[in-house]
Amino acid sequence: DTVLKTAVPNLFVVPANNDLVGIDSILASDQNKPFKLRDAITALVGQQRAREPDTHFTYVLIDCPPSLNLLTLNAMSASHAVIVPVQCEFFALEGISQLKDSIEQIRATLNPSLEIQGVVLTMHDARVSLSREVAENVRAFFGAKVYDTMIPRNTRIAEAPSHGKPILLYDYDCAGSQAYMRLATEIMERERRYKAA
Numbered sequence: 001d002t003v004l005k006t007a008v009p010n011l012f013v014v015p016a017n018n019d020l021v022g023i024d025s026i027l028a029s030d031q032n033k034p035f036k037l038r039d040a041i042t043a044l045v046g047q048q049r050a051r052e053p054d055t056h057f058t059y060v061l062i063d064c065p066p067s068l069n070l071l072t073l074n075a076m077s078a079s080h081a082v083i084v085p086v087q088c089e090f091f092a093l094e095g096i097s098q099l100k101d102s103i104e105q106i107r108a109t110l111n112p113s114l115e116i117q118g119v120v121l122t123m124h125d126a127r128v129s130l131s132r133e134v135a136e137n138v139r140a141f142f143g144a145k146v147y148d149t150m151i152p153r154n155t156r157i158a159e160a161p162s163h164g165k166p167i168l169l170y171d172y173d174c175a176g177s178q179a180y181m182r183l184a185t186e187i188m189e190r191e192r193r194y195k196a197a
Contacts, residue, residue: 023071035077038077076102084119088121093137096141103116121135150179156174
């Protein structure tokens with residue numbers, strides 16, 4: 001099975017595996033390369049519904065590598081919107097304008113409905129001036145697209161993957177978990193406003 005249930009009700013995961021090694025070279029020769037992921041998601045959703053007819057997917061989230069390769073191109077071709085995480089660190093600002101240009105290119109050629117839904121500032125530390133500067137610059141560049149919620153630099157977030165758990169199951173009460181809960185609420189609110197407009 002490709003679609004795995006998790007400990008969180010109504011949350012399913014399709015994990016990456018070693019089959020993705022060399023995927024760029026495989027996709028490079030494929031005529032339908034920008035749409036392979038879109039087609040695979042459509043097929044997976046159909047298969048899951050056939051097995052469990054009551055299954056309904058409200059959101060499909062695709063976690064991309066921080067590079068603009070064929071996997072990321074496929075993800076953006078398959079998506080309605082992107083949420084851009086930006087670490088509040090020195091090199092974070094370097095790729096932002098390139099990413100924005102890439103999204104505009106994809107809109108023009110492959111996926112006219114692709115939007116930047118939001119930008120989330122991560123690894124934020126209000127005590128560090130660089131962190132505050134990066135947040136300020138990102139807000140100046142993206143304006144209202146930047147979510148109010150910032151994900152703090154948090155040891156518990158860093159520890160959770162080594163325990164095989166998402167942060168909300170690892171330590172629900174830590175600052176990182178609470179920030180992610182606020183972010184989820186903010187994302188859903190923005191989505192509701194977008195659909196209502």
